[in-house]
Amino acid sequence: MASPVAVSDPARVEALTLALSSVASRIAAIAQSTPPRLVAVSKLKPASDIQALYASAGHRHFGENYVQELVDKAAQLPDDIQWHFIGSLQSNKCATLASIPNLFAVETVDAVKKARKLNDARIEQWEKLNVFIQVNTSGEESKSGVAPGKETVEVARYIVNDCPRLKLLGLMTIGSIARSHAAAEGEQNEDFTALLDTKQLVESELGVDSLELSMGMSQDFEDAIKQGSTNVRVGSVIFGARPPRKSAQII
Template sequence: MTSHPVAVADPDRAKILLQALSSVSSRIATVAGQDQSKPHLPRLVAVSKLKPASDIQILYEYAGHRHFGENYVQELVDKAGHLPRDIQWHFIGSLQSNKCATLASIPNLFAVETVDAVKKARKLNEARNEDWQKLNVFIQVNTSGEESKSGAAPGEDTVDVARYIMNECPRLNLLGLMTIGSIARSNAAAGGEQNEDFTTLLETKHLVESELGIKELELSMGMSQDFEDAIRQGSTNVRVGSVIFGARPPRTTTA
């Protein structure tokens, strides 16, 4: 895979993006600063799905941002092939078994955040080049129980996937747990309540750590509408798209 220069968009677009990224970063720092127990700021993954590579190049070149998230495999492959090789990509879309090998072949893929089954972990591990750094993975947990959402069930199902990754996948690194919570729970939390999805993910993290004798798993939770609430409840990795890049166009290509 070779990297080719991507032209930066017009100055007006650059100004908009840089201001938006700066605003989100400031909000993260403000919220995280309220908890003195957090030694580091949560990681900001700028979700660039369906946005042009030139938008990413702006934030890379002028803001020094490195962590970007994509939902569609082919879009991630295309962008990774044209953008700088030190970008740290996160795959955050629904993970299909037949796409695992393609994802694992991206050298600068930092993390796959949507592993929800042993089979998918096995396929990622088998396809990852053993000479490369371990591929970070998050286990996606279906904290809301919605049939429309992917994810391992909280509790022993998640523990089983975690145990398999740790014991049987030497080319993977279990970085943490991830959830895409329900909109209703996010809206309720905006009114001052604790977000039940975030509470469930935190409890599942504690269970996995206890069962497997590990500690300091990360939590990937929180998106554009609720990342501040997620940080207050322990998130170490937030996935923010529209607040940075603006509304997305309709999708017209396949993953």
């Protein structure tokens, strides 16, 4: 049973609900058929913000970047929230993540070792844990992720063949800000194109289909949808600017 969470100020509830509705409308205006999944990225925001959107807007998919913050919030909030872990994945945190019953997906798997640890820690009787492979499409050293192409196929093959408690849901990328800006000028985002190409390669090599694409954030989710994203991760446009991590008050 989740612990009670303080109710947000009515003005805050209204602001959050309107912001979420605005993003949903923008998504619907672009989506060709089924709108992509909207993950509201609630990192460094209080649990009361999540409770507000859960109750007032019926939203269920929320994303967190820090393991302990996700653990704390999951313990306080309704157990039908579907959590996404979207932060850098450390091997020593895999077991902790896998022990969260309503963890919908880990979007940042970037190594066979981490997939194995998630699989081994997941309780067999629970539903399979969805995972995305994080692909470093921009080649930036500052970003995590496997290289597009052969490396991605190898991790995908391991998940499909050797991780019975995991489900390969798709591929994920963060991409570069510069390419997001270029896309805003009407060009194709090269990072999104690379992820789509890698998806098609993985599907061909493994004989699977319908893998998802998690790409697009607050600055570029509309362009990502145009290029095939099925899962967008939107934070600041919904919740507003975040405080520095060290000063954030996590409820």
